[in-house]
Amino acid sequence: MAHKMVKIEDLNFNPFTLIGKEWMLITAGNINSFNTMTASWGSLGYIWERPVAFCVIRPQRFTRKFVEENEFFTLSFLGREYRSTLEICGKYSGKDVNKVEMAKLTPKEDEEFKTVFFDEANLVLICKKIYFQDIIPENFLDKSIDNFYTAKDYHRMFIGEIVKVLKREE
Template structure:
């Protein structure tokens, strides 16, 4: 991708707890001409099943959910604080009703495999799904979490994906 260099996942030195939890990321699934993105502040990057992985959580009512279900992969775009307004737009508007990518002023870019990300990103992480499953209310050890985060019982689906490629802005 123009303007980016490929780096090994193991060479990522950023604090992803801060990046995801405070700066946020865009989770994008679909293909050229038909995709959606959403802002996320829950997830992580780590190592599982002898592979670098990313994990994200998406509620079933989100428009992006259908795209995640239909595709083998997705991307994570880390835009940084200087793109906070774009992250706010992508987190509050629905792609069902508006072209939020256009409203946010984002420029789609495409990996060799056809995954969609954004030129404004500092980092792009391309992922291939390995596991997906809904959070199980019976497995919560602290029921206060259900009351606090799932009063409507709309539990997230968790996706664990292999990190297949990482790009860093030049």
């Protein structure tokens, strides 16, 4: 299906449901070399006079290398009917298997920014990296948060300026 560019101001959704309950795919790279992962932690907002997306990636995730090495990343939001697809992309590593093929996803490359998203997505946010920060336990004001890191594999947070929004055409 085709996607059309829309203004971010025209979007209407609940980010807590969209990210935390329905999940998203974080993808980086070009059509010849990319990786994707499922995420249910992240944020959307406004900082430094621009719309942004925050995503966090643990060091052992193969996708992190692609986000680190590329200027852009995408957040693809699929419908509820793709829950098993999202589970596959969260369970398997692109280092070991072709999870995009396993999940029966159709990668597409944005012509303008040369970054990858998925045809099955209802909504795609194309983000230009503008900041990163490693999560460090010394900064947890609520020490119970460290319970999420039993392996001490603290996330790296990436902030991306949302430079393009694509919506599936109905």
